[in-house]
Amino acid sequence: MKLISRYLFELTLILNTLTIVCSCSHNKNIKNPDLTNSNDSVTISRPYSGEPRNVTFLPYWVANAQFAGYYVAKEKGIYKKYGININIIPNVPFVTSTDLIKEGKVDFAALWLVNAVELKAKGVDIVNITQPSSRSSAMLITKKKSGINTLQDMNGKRAGIWTGFELQPKALFNKYNLDVEVVPIGSSNNLFLMDGVEIVIANWFDEYHSIINSGYDPDELNVFFFSDYGLNFLEDGIYCLS
Template sequence: MKRLLLVLTFLLAAATAHAQTATVVLQWLPQAQFAGFYVAKEKGFYAERDVDLTLISGGPDVITSELLESRRATFATMFLSTGIQRRAAGIPIVNIAQLAQHSGMMLLAKKSSGINGIFDLYNRKVGLWANEFQLQPRALFRRSHIDVKVVPTGSSLDLFLLGGVDATSAMTYNEYHRLYTYGIDFKDLTVFHFADIGLDFPEDGLYALEETARRQPELCRKVVEATMEGWAYAFKHKDEALQYVQKEMESAHIPFALSHQRWMLDEIEKLFEFRDGSLSIELREADYDFTVRALRENGFIRTSPAYADFRKEVLQ
């Protein structure tokens, strides 16, 4: 028995020594938005590929591109608009997997405020999140020639609920449903879903430094493959996936509401695309060019990174 334990210990040590270490920083606090990563970790999909992966939670004080640039993280998740903005600012990051092919961002208003259409937003107070999260609303205002009074907001919906703003930023998978749990019926809201009004920018993608993609292509391939397997499993086994989400949230001392996280996972699935039964991680050049153009026209970037430099294929 002792000899068997020694052999097993040796084999485990050898396997650990052989495994490549890597970290992925996620752009927000633990929630079902990242269920695929949690599943891939818990089910051993990274370990099966000899990758010893650590997940780092983000949050309001975590800028994932900074952790990537300083090499405190090997990989990071970001919206496509964020990735382009950071690349244009000189950070040598590349997109190695475009997970969310569509946008879940929206503007919400109470019908009781008299806002029923886009032009009703004229001269109204609109709560917007910071930085690149203002891209789509500002593109909408610019396209529609609407002047609004922008009010900076955080993740809280209090300002909207108390009437401090007439409309507010939201995500289909988060704030939209949170308002429902607060007692506001969906039918009492006017919804401007950017995916439905010609401003459908891809969101969550997986990024690495250009140097990492060049020097460690096998590591990039393994992490992308395992992550894809994690998401495919999460969508097919949602009850199990939500158990892992709950574990992550409770570990971070974040209240877990099953109904809300289930809604989030269902809505996140709508932002992904499956082709021939497999999860698509393609970054379409047309989507990329459209997002770059919107960033430039609204003053978020001054230069346009070339698609060929920004996108790196790691699956061969």
């Protein structure tokens, strides 16, 4: 029940934030609501009676349980209830959400903080309007049989890292002066499973369990959460251009 309550809270937070942004863009004279004021909080949670705003939203990956809340809310008509006519853009191979948001081709996009930081560094005027998660689920995984049981053991090894998500692991390697060869990978864990790399990046809720389902027991693996090493770069924030 606690897990269900957390997801309901996150969904409500996202809906309220999108409602604020859409409402403000309709009327330039409306002040940004003060969310510390209880009256404003009640107002934005009421059903919207004005003209619906058409918006586009792009998750950064294919439709799966990770983004279930967005799709369920659309099917249940929750967005329309609050004045949002949302079009959830399907994932297109080799086209990233960072590309589309910086080019203004989508109104909102789900991004990792590391991707948003890179966009900001390139001069893209991007803002985070809501952040459902408070702790990074990203990690590095090694097999105990490889002898890599500490960060220092990674020195001189090879790590399979998703293309476009190199900033966080590279920051970790630099922080601890590790010479690790970064090998670009897609969404598959096959290179790690076949011992093509000794280290692989993963999310706890996704790739980690895929590796477990491939036949490994948890006690056969070592996990290194980035958040445990001062690199708590959050995932799944909702971003738009300012």
